[in-house]
Amino acid sequence: MLSQAVVKRLKEIVGEKNVVTDKVGLLTYGYDGTLLSGEALGVVSPTTTEQVVEIVKLMNEQDIKLVPRGAGTNESGGTIPSEKSVVISFTKMTKIHEIDTENFVAVVEPGVINFDLQVELAKKNFYFPPDPSSFKASTIGGNLGECSGGPKCFKYGVTRDYMLGLEVVLPNGKVIQTGGRNFQSEPGYDLTRIIVGSEGILGLVTKVFVRILPIPRAKKTMLALYDKVEDASQTVADIVAAGIIPTTLELMDNLLINTTEDFTHAGLPRDAGAVLIIEVDGYPEDMDGQVKTIGEIASKIAKEFKVAQTAVEVDQIWTSRRSAFGSVARVRPSYGVNDITVPRSNFPKAIGGVLKVAKDFGVTIGVVAHAGDGNLHPLILFDQRNKEETETVHAAEQALCMMALDLEGTISGEHGIGLVKKKYLDKEFTPAAMEAFRKIKRSFDPSNRFNPGKIIDL
């Protein structure tokens, strides 16, 4: 419990209604997109950088840890409250300070929801390329905390590639600005890139300078349908080998086709083994050529290849893809998301590996993948209430991680490490590299105050 005096001070800093200490409130800030949960001592929602500084100072005095939180949609336990901690929620810092279309920069607060930013940008014919499937809920602060990716990342890169500068409150309560609105990197260390993807363990981001782009003049969305998911993975390798870079190259297997169809009724064939969603963008005159080449490559293996004709059709396809994670509880109530990534050329092997794990462990796995990036999300479906089954699922997850590492891949492409993947990190990195991680954490946060226990133990 927080003492009366601390609660009073917090209320003085952020206002009465931005402090939560009752059981109901704490419960709702205790979970994220994973199956984990915890309980904080309190939740505080600042609305300005100054308030964040005051909170950090007060918590330092009281020796209480801080757990930063955006929308709480992360898939790695990154916002689960640790012992003796207060959650600092950024959902009330939602101002878009500026959209500068001349210099391709937008300046936003961390609680701005990705989708809300896209809506404002679209009015000026611009967009922000990182588009995690959770973009209607997730915040820019959370996106950069996890260095999120999305369907467009094959061509355009991940969140990291669109962060020009940050305002950060450090664990000692000091405010620094990294980078800025300029495209060329600043002198000195690239602190922006150290903070991006650091999952809230190094600093609290209070302002973000993001890079924005004009909306491409034209785009085409295609669907390729396959009998087997292995076949689809071959097209992915072939497209990459041909040196073509579509905007997106997304894969869903039969299980996901069916769960998303239940929700969207987009008309994807329920008997298909897999579907590839392929999108290209650019100048109108380039579209036909690209579609033709991709069609030729895909048709070698696909049982059907088609180009979406209407905007409504395109919308439906994307609603399906974006609801993939969300829709699997139709089959079983619990799911474990994996986030393994392999070099693109190894993608077919990784698909083979996933099928083998499913068979070896006797578990149900649905596969959705940002295939162009070699990033796979095998979703293991189960019922958390069944202890034995849950154990098997954990073992299967470990096997998936090992398989990815064997293929020169990584255990996490875009969801971060948090608590869930922490135990596998030293399988991927050498002891010396792990020590380098710890040293960086200690140099920012010697007393381990921000999001303790996430990514690495000190």
Place this chain on the structure above:
Amino acid sequence: MGVLADVYEMLNTCNKCGGCHTACKTYKLTGSEEMSTRGRIQLIKAVADGKLEPNEEYEDAIMSCLLCGECAVTCPNGVHGNELVMAARRDLKLRKGIKPFAKSFALKTLASPKRLGMGFRLFGGMGKSVLNKIDGLDYFRGIDIKNFPTAKKPFLEQVPEKIKVQNPKHKVGFYVGCFLNHSLDQTAHSVVKVLTKNDCEVIIPKDQVCCGLPQYCYGDYETAKTNARKTIDTFLDKYSDAEVVLTACASCGSMLRHDYLKLFADEPSYLPKVKLFCDKVVEFSEYMAKIGVDQSKLHNSSPLTVTYHDPCHMVRGLKATKQPRELLQMIPRVDYKEMFEANRCCGAAGLIQAFYHEVSTDITDQKTQNIKDTNADLVATSCPACMLRLQGGINKAGQKQKVMHVADVMANAYED
């Protein structure tokens, strides 16, 4: 835990993906997780699991839900947040009765026709004059008191039970509903006018009561059932010659057509009669579109820009979105403009506007802005509660648009 046990699988199907955050206006405008669909569901689950004892904060989370149903259409897992909230309200009611506010005036008043009339007049008349004396208090918790209309006499007392036409093609039973009876009686007259102009004989039973929706929404199924039974028996037994039961209130319509079935699910002997009744229920625009309106009889001399607001119970309850738009566009010289987020809640949401006025005021402000952006002269809609809420919001923002029921807009287009 009975009620919650019945919905437990649905509670457990929510995998906390957050997909509903964007749907839930009470979350979007507060940024508070306990005011989100996901938060509400996790709290209800905690109660079901015995991990949380319902307390005041829990009740706030449950009672502040707009029941707009947007989360249900947004959830990829098919979880219906609004239904889970309804179950939680029922559970609360069974545990210890309804939260004092609801018990004290609104629900009891609605259950009794006499008191209801008084309530409306009190609020609109005396209450208004008292509050008007307080400087600057034009808006009691976001509700536009100064302009809150009250019928001088209930509509049901103004009209005969049967309104005949020369060459009747249809016989329509008119379920008036509380708002049209006590507050917006002009709209009820518009409904009758449009029906009679289209050769419908109108039957208006005098002894009709509140449909029971407000009580149902707050978990008082017993009172809701009493009212529902009375409504069903009145229309089916005493006025069986009415081909349809028509309502001009989307909320009543959704209750009469869908929720009655759920309400009586545990009474198999009565259920067939309920089904018979539900099949007869039709909303005004649905009905006019179905029987067809003779466009040549519609007149309008000056250009009019019109936009339409979809009431929650119209778009997600009755699933009727095309008909009102089509009817409006049949009127000569009407320039129809669609507004942004036309199908999102206006903030009225039953008693929410009074008891969680901070959020509902923000929701209405957004709606008002969306209306302004269309440059419309007139906002049409299909629910009296929305009409009052929207007009209040528009007046408060100093805007000029007039809010009318689709029936009013149409009635104006007929020469007397």
